[in-house]
Structure formats: C-alpha cells, structure tokens
Amino acid sequence: MTAPLVDVRGLVKHFPGERAFFGLGAAKPAVRAVDGVSFAIREGTTLGLVGESGSGKSTVARTLLRLIEPTAGAVLFDGADVLRLGRTELRALRRKMQIVFQDPYGSLNPRMTVRATLREPIVIHKLAVGDAIAKRVRTLLDEVGLDAQYADAYPHELSGGQRQRVGIARALSVEPRFIVCDEPVSALDVSVQAQVLNLLAELQRRHRLTYLFIAHDLAVVKHIADEVAVMYLGKIVERGPAEALYRAPRHPYTASLLSAVPVPDPAAPSRRIVLQGDVPSPANPPPGCPFHPRCPHPKKNERCRTEPPALVEVAAGQIAACHFAKEPMNTRE
C-alpha cells in the first residue's frame, strides 16, 4: 500500500485558560480542544470528520494547515512535516493545501469582485502571467459551474450557493492536492447543498483531489466520505471505513449520533437513542471515558468512570475507544 498523502500523528492543541478579572487570580484550566488526534488520508480519497460543536473538529483543520500553531504532534504532507517548516517553505506548501470555509459570505472579501478574488492567488503564486491569468479565471469559473457573467459580481450580489462555488474556485486556483472542507454545505439550502456536494465529488474525480471533509451532518458525510472519524471532546472516539462505520458503529457515541439524525420517511421505525445532558466543557472533561456521563450503553460500569479507554481495532480498519467496542451495538440497519 502506498504512503498516505496526509498523515496526522498525535495532534494536540491546548488553548490557555482564561485569566480572571484584570489578570488577577489563578488562570482557569487550559481548554484541551484537540487532544491527541491521529489519522491518515490516502491520495484521492475523502476522510469525513464529524462531531458536535465544541468537539474540536475545526481546530484540527486549522492546526494541520498551521492557520493556528499546534501544541504538539506531527503532520506529514507527502512525507514532509508541515509543523517544522519555515515561513518560505510553508508558503510554498500552502499552494498544495487549501481550505473551503463554512460561511461563504464571511470568507470572501466584500470589496473584491469574483475576478479579483480568483486572480489574487494566481498572481501571488506566479501561476500565470498576462492574458493567461484571465484565461485561467474563466476556466476556474467554468469548473465550478459559474457563468462567466459573474466574474464582475461582488459577493453580496451572489446567492449562498454561488458564493460557495467562488470559495471552491479560489481553493482550486492554485492547483492544490489537498483541500480541507470545513462545513462547506452547512449554511446552504438542501437543493443547493446537493449541487455543491456533487460539484466537490466531480472535482475530486477530475483532479484526484484529497479531502478532509468536516461536518456535523452525518448524512452529508455519508455521501462523500470513504473513511469517517468521529470526534468527541477533542479526541477521536471511532474511525473506520464509511460503509462499516455507518452499518455497524462500535462506539455508543457514534451509534447515538447516527440514531439522532432525522430520517425523511414517516414510516421509518424510530429507534432514536436520546442522549441526556450536554457536551461537557473541554476545559474540564470527565475522568475515565469522557463520554461516560452521557453514555447509553447498557453495560456501563465503574471502569468507564475511572479508566479512559484506548482506541483499539474492533473490525478490519475500524477502531473505537470504548471498553465494550468488541461487541457491536444494535442500531438502525
């Protein structure tokens, strides 16, 4: 088997705790936003990273692109450790690693036309000169399915779906190999969401792109991911091939998440597992298994409250961090 394009090992990001009023008194405990996350993505495939708000999934995205500096860990991109690169090398590498953000309005400069937005990275990375730049912009618009008439439009003149297409075109402008998609369709309506998901799948096929696809919607991830990793309180609690993970989740959190997704079919049997309580604060995670206070597993016991479970292989390529993960949990087929 070939080496993965992206290999993340033991990624950690702790944010320092808030200080009390005017910096007096003791600092609050650090927020362990990402706490030892490892995964690998093969070239041309998609890893779906799912979790609820505060699980640390966006922090993973930002640290592995070094938009924020991680506390510890290693990120290998095509064999090079991203976290050890100097400024110049990092800048060159940025060409290969791009990101598409959730909010297509907030992430586009309102004072730049679509053309100017797409030109900028081409000029900065010297990918074309003179007339070739304009030609390249036209090609990009065409690739993302935007009519050439929109080249002179400002972001506020575009719909949400069109803006997201501009965001994707901007990421593509530097011919990257790897794109982090951070909730790229969460802000879009269902019919437009489908258009953008299809576009991302099409571009992946055409350019052999590698995606880290971050989303809170498990149904969306199911449509695009080859592998899925589930995060809870800064840790991956389960990871595996999409097919296996959706069919037979081994971690009770994955099972609960899957069962909580509403199914657009009134005749579907309701087997919803309703979790009690909220996600605890990552500044003060529960001892033992971080999921134990909300865990619906019938066999939950003292061990869960004291001993944190390690990620162990439970089926071919599927790992889960639960003391009972060896036996499958029953959920919706």
Next chain:
Amino acid sequence: MTEPLLRVRDLKTYFVTEHGSGTARAVDGVSFEVYPGETLGLVGESGCGKTVTSLSILRLIPEPPGHIRPGSFIEFEGRNLLTLAPRELRAIRGNRIAMIFQEPMTSLNPVFTVGDQIAEAAIVHQGLSRRRARERAVEMLKLVGIPDPAERVDHYPHQMSGGMRQRVMIAMALVCHPKLLIADEPTTALDVTIQAQILELLDRLQRDLGMAVMLITHDLGVVAGTADRVVVMYAGEVVEQAATGELFARPLHPYTEGLMASVPRIDTRVSQVRGRLHSIPGQVPAATAWPAGCRFHPRCPYAWDRCRQEAPPPLDAGAGEPGAHTVRCWLVTEPARRSAPA
C-alpha cells in the same frame, strides 16, 4: 369535521424594497388551516416565505417596509387577527398563541434572569403576583426538563448551553398554556443529539398540554418524524399540502419531489449513495421578480408551454376528501407528462 383553530386565507405580505426598485411579494396568497391538537409542518427553503407567514399571523411584520395586503384573512378561534385592535392582539400574543424562534441566544434578554423572563408573561396575562409567578417559572423549568430548576431560575442566559436556552424559550412560550405554538426552526441551531432532546420534549409537551403546533423547518427529516400534516412552500406560495404519510409516499409537486430526492439520507447503504445526489438546478428566484406562470417552471424538469404562461391554482390530487391533498401543478391535469420529462 372539527373546526380549524387557525384559518389562513389568501395571506399576502409584501415588502417595499429600499431602493424603491420594486415590491417583494414575500408571501403571496397563502392559505392553510391548523386544527386543534395537531402538528402542522411548514416546509421550504430560505426565501420561500415561511417565516414571514408565521410573523404575519402574530402581526409582527415591521410596517413599513412590510404590509399585509387587504383581502388577507387570518382567523383564530373565530376572530380575524388582522382587524383586532393592538390591545386585543396583545391579549392573544404570548397567551393564546406563543412563538419560539431559531436563535435562543438572541431571543432571550441577556440582562434579565431566565426566571424573570418566564414569569413576565404569567404576570402580564394571568395577573399572577411576583412570588406566585416565580414559583410558576420554577414549575415551567422543571416541566421542560432543566435540572435544579430552583437554582437555575436565577441564572442568566449566558450561563446556559444552547440546548438549555431553547428549553427556557419553550418554558417562556408555554407558561400561559397557549392553544397554538408556532415554532420557527426550533432546532436548526442545535447539535443533532440536542435536537433529538428538544423534539422529544416538544412532542411530550404537546400531548400533555393538548396544544396545536405549527412547526416551521427546512428539514424534511424533522417533519417526517413529528408532523401530522405538511404544507410545502415555494416562492411565496403553498405548492403542496397533504397528510405527512401521503406526502412522503406520493410527493406530486416537482419541487417537493426534487427536495425529497436531494436530501442526503442516513438510512441507505453507503454503496447506494456514493456518487451523484439528485439536485434541483438553479436557485430560488428573488421575491421582487417571481417568474411568470408557474413560479417553479424555470427549475422544473417537466415544464411545458402552459407552465410558462399560466399560473396553476391549488388543484385537488384526488386522494381522499377534497382538499386533503392539493398541488399547485398542471401535471395533475396531464399526469402522462410525468413519465416523459421534457
């Protein structure tokens, strides 16, 4: 047949746009009923007019720029809400009809405790004393499943999580035991596990209190699991309405059909769903310039000449009683065209 609790007839809510460049016909001739004790799902994408419809019912539309056109009719418990004096209307708002919103943080007042905010409606509408109203607030917090209600009653909204705040919103809305609860995207801002909690709570409260719920959402999954009947809106109009089971089994409007096909589904096998997802081409047109004829025709795979020229009225789809399943689509008159998209 029972009398409807709420009857909306030919509701038209228009907005004058800023540059005077035209009138946005956000809600344009909407009619539907809500029966006592039922859950009506109002479904549609952004800009279809579902929120403006719900705000119009409580006359919460800012005027100007908005105005409800003459000829519109909103009857609740036998009275036309559109002709009531402000005082009479205030006696209904928050009392007989209550509303909860999508964003629980911005709809709660950050400088008052949640207890004060829940108690306010009880003091205003039911004339309870402060002490009694506070007790009532604690009871309500307990009813919506907030742990340690006696302590939580003195907390401020920022001290609570998103799910808790939405519970507080529900407690506020239900303090006067309304007959109708309008819930506008009540779970959209919440995580899926918290959404499951809130939907379960709403379901339990509706059964215990015997109220009707008008659930506004863009999520067909949420509707399928909770609504008795569904109204689908597109471009300011009701394009289809039917009982939930009937609608999902037999979506007749091409928009409903397309919407259902474009929802990514969790209950299918990965091997079946990889690859292309159905999508509706184009986007929702602007409310200042709805297309002529059928408003969906530019995006419709079946459209023919008639659709471009003539706007279809709500047509009976012929299942069950008249009006049980209506569709604003000419395909009803020429069903053969469905098998051969243009």
